[in-house]
Every structure is written in structure tokens, then in C-alpha cells.
Amino acid sequence: AQRVTQPEKLLSVFKGAPVELKCNYSYSGSPELFWYVQYSRQRLQLLLRHISRESIKGFTADLNKGETSFHLKKPFAQEEDSAMYYCALSGSAGKSTFGDGTTLTVKP
């Protein structure tokens, strides 16, 4: 079974501080991991996926198969990063499993 856990419902940091949003998963095969973001009053959109190994808006995420984690990190948070973040796993074509999300608030 596929499962994604985001242990923090809420995360608050000050502008300029580092931020890490945690994501742990369980899946027996080779997963494909994603981070989605939803800004206020906007639709859910893809932030990054592990296979592309990109840095988007300063965010990075490394897949750690040993710890079954895919934490999202940014060294210096900005106020515009305030949003809801969802970690998701796709184990086979078509079916993605999402975590329950973390609301990130970046305070000025």
C-alpha cells in the first residue's frame, strides 16, 4: 500500500530563516515523489518532482530511500512562500497518494 505522512500540520518561520517541510512515505517499489503547492485562492500546482532534481523557487528535495523521506527545504524563506504544501507519491501510472499537507507561514 502507498502511504504519505506529513507530520507537521502547521509550520511557522521568520523571513530569511531556513525551512524544512517533512515528508515520509511507504511504498514497496520504486516511488516517484512530488511536492505540490497551493497558494491562497489558487489551484494546486506542481512545485517539484524528485526525478528532475531541479531547484524551483529556491526549494529542493532529496529522495532518501533509506529513511523513506522526501523533505522539502529552502535555506532562506520568503513571505511569498506562505502556502499549503502537499507531498505526493505516484507508484504506478494514474494513482497518486497525497499527504494531508503542511501550512507554511513565513512571518515578516
Next chain:
Amino acid sequence: GAGVSQSPRYKVAKRGQDVALRCDPISGHVSLFWYQQALGQGPEFLTYFQNEAQLDKSGLPSDRFFAERPEGSVSTLKIQRTQQEDSAVYLCASSFTGVSEAFFGQGTRLTVV
């Protein structure tokens, strides 16, 4: 259109009423997904289409839920005899293939009273 379009944006239904939710995917996208998102939770998979074929409907919670995509483009999610527990945001997403980036619609917020 520029993105995935869902209608209506909001729907209030009396318990026992049937509802139909529409999704217009991005033109040319082969894959289409429906998700249900309850308050405070992440999206939960309902069903998946590749063109007009429904390849996975394992997430549909009961036989009151039915989805179709007859011409491989527009999809409709139908809920019969709505119950209060059906109240949620229903999200539609489409992608060029089943494993490429999924683009989400803004969702339909269904409230059953």
C-alpha cells in the same frame, strides 16, 4: 482553454439529490484524474481515465459514485443520492501521460445539507 476547468465551482445539494460535476481537461491530455478532498486533508484518489477508458476506479467510495469520459475529453463525476459525508472539494487533474506533470482544476466544493 489555458487550464483545467471545473464546473460548477460551488454546489449545494439536499441529501438524497443526485449531482453531476464536470471537468474540462487541457486539450490533448490523455490522462484524467478525479480526487476528493475533505476539509483539512489531502486529496484522495477516486478514479483515473486514459482517453475514454477508465483504468482505475478503486478509489470510488461507493456504488453511488460514477465517472465517465465518453469521448476521451470532458469527464463527468456523478454522485447519486448524496449523503452528508460526500461534502468535500472534488478536484480534477489532467496530464499528457499518466506519469507526466498533472495540472489541477480549481475544484468543485460540494456541500450536502
